[in-house]
Amino acid sequence: MDLKRLSHLVALAEERNFARAAKRVHLSQPAFSRSIQAIEAELGLPLFDRGTTEATPTTAGSFVIERARKLLFDSRCLERDVGLFRQRLIGDLAFGAGPYPAATLLPALLAELRQQHPAIKMRVEVNNWTYLAQHLRNEELDFFVADTRELPPGADLHVTPLARQHGAFYVHAGHPLQARRRLHPAEMAPFGIATVRLPRLIRARLLAMLGMPPDGALPLALECDDIHLLKHVALGTDTILAASHAVVREEVRQKRLSLLNVAPLPTLYAEMGVVSLKGRSHAPMAQLVVDRLAILAAQSANQSPAKPPTGSPS
Numbered sequence: 001m002d003l004k005r006l007s008h009l010v011a012l013a014e015e016r017n018f019a020r021a022a023k024r025v026h027l028s029q030p031a032f033s034r035s036i037q038a039i040e041a042e043l044g045l046p047l048f049d050r051g052t053t054e055a056t057p058t059t060a061g062s063f064v065i066e067r068a069r070k071l072l073f074d075s076r077c078l079e080r081d082v083g084l085f086r087q088r089l090i091g092d093l094a095f096g097a098g099p100y101p102a103a104t105l106l107p108a109l110l111a112e113l114r115q116q117h118p119a120i121k122m123r124v125e126v127n128n129w130t131y132l133a134q135h136l137r138n139e140e141l142d143f144f145v146a147d148t149r150e151l152p153p154g155a156d157l158h159v160t161p162l163a164r165q166h167g168a169f170y171v172h173a174g175h176p177l178q179a180r181r182r183l184h185p186a187e188m189a190p191f192g193i194a195t196v197r198l199p200r201l202i203r204a205r206l207l208a209m210l211g212m213p214p215d216g217a218l219p220l221a222l223e224c225d226d227i228h229l230l231k232h233v234a235l236g237t238d239t240i241l242a243a244s245h246a247v248v249r250e251e252v253r254q255k256r257l258s259l260l261n262v263a264p265l266p267t268l269y270a271e272m273g274v275v276s277l278k279g280r281s282h283a284p285m286a287q288l289v290v291d292r293l294a295i296l297a298a299q300s301a302n303q304s305p306a307k308p309p310t311g312s313p314s
Contacts, residue, residue, distance in 0.1 A: 096145070161273050168259055177240075185300075195223060
């Protein structure tokens with residue numbers, strides 16, 4: 001079966017219009033129509049209903065198109081891997097990272113890669129998992145590393161778990177709450193909380209911790225996926241930072257940020273994982289990076305968190 005014709009089927013299924021699909025694959029509309037007719041004749045099945053406004057797959061068409069997508073994907077994977085093998089290349093690299101791994105794992109990783117493999121060109125996209133998953137499915141990324149708890153299950157994705165990043169609440173040196181030996185969660189609300197975009201599970205735990213209804217609004221003063229910006233705000237204002245221990249380790253060492261002893265405090269963590277397309281093997285450089293990420297994540301998780309203050313209770 002001709003792969004080029006299969007690509008025409010997929011284009012028509014996605015565009016739902018012969019003219020747009022023909023333009024997408026750089027064919028005239030008559031030539032494109034003949035290609036679709038040829039594969040329908042070869043299979044002996046009508047694959048599309050030709051409506052007045054759009055072409056929609058028949059039941060048989062949906063069946064064939066699903067398998068055509070898989071064949072085309074496998075073909076691209078084979079072409080890519082053979083090219084790497086033939087050229088004896090370890091491959092350039094494009095991958096994504098969520099806010100926490102970008103701040104905690106990537107600095108050491110990228111510096112190491114630049115030192116050991118200076119000829120390799122890398123492109124790194126830092127964003128939330130929704131954005132990264134779309135770019136992965138578009139084959140613009142080799143993989144991404146992020147909190148995977150809200151990643152919807154999909155037959156096309158493979159997740160390699162990494163060590164969790166546990167977290168808590170931090171404030172700048174001299175904050176009104178810094179010296180408190182034990183702090184009730186509700187006492188944080190007036191100051192506002194700065195955090196990355198939170199998974200639903202963590203939102204629910206924080207609402208329960210604050211004694212708020214499940215459909216309540218968290219006292220979030222700033223929700224942003226830029227960790228460095230969040231830390232800047234927490235250092236310069238009385239805003240409370242919700243972050244992983246690994247993210248603020250250096251600021252705590254310098255005594256610029258302190259851990260709040262909040263009780264009761266639910267277990268807060270980022271469920272880290274490397275996400276890739278199922279069925280696509282990693283190029284050697286990509287596999288090297290994935291293996292190194294696992295080591296760095298484990299090292300980061302094994303480091304002890306900052307200690308809460310031991311001052312007076314109020």
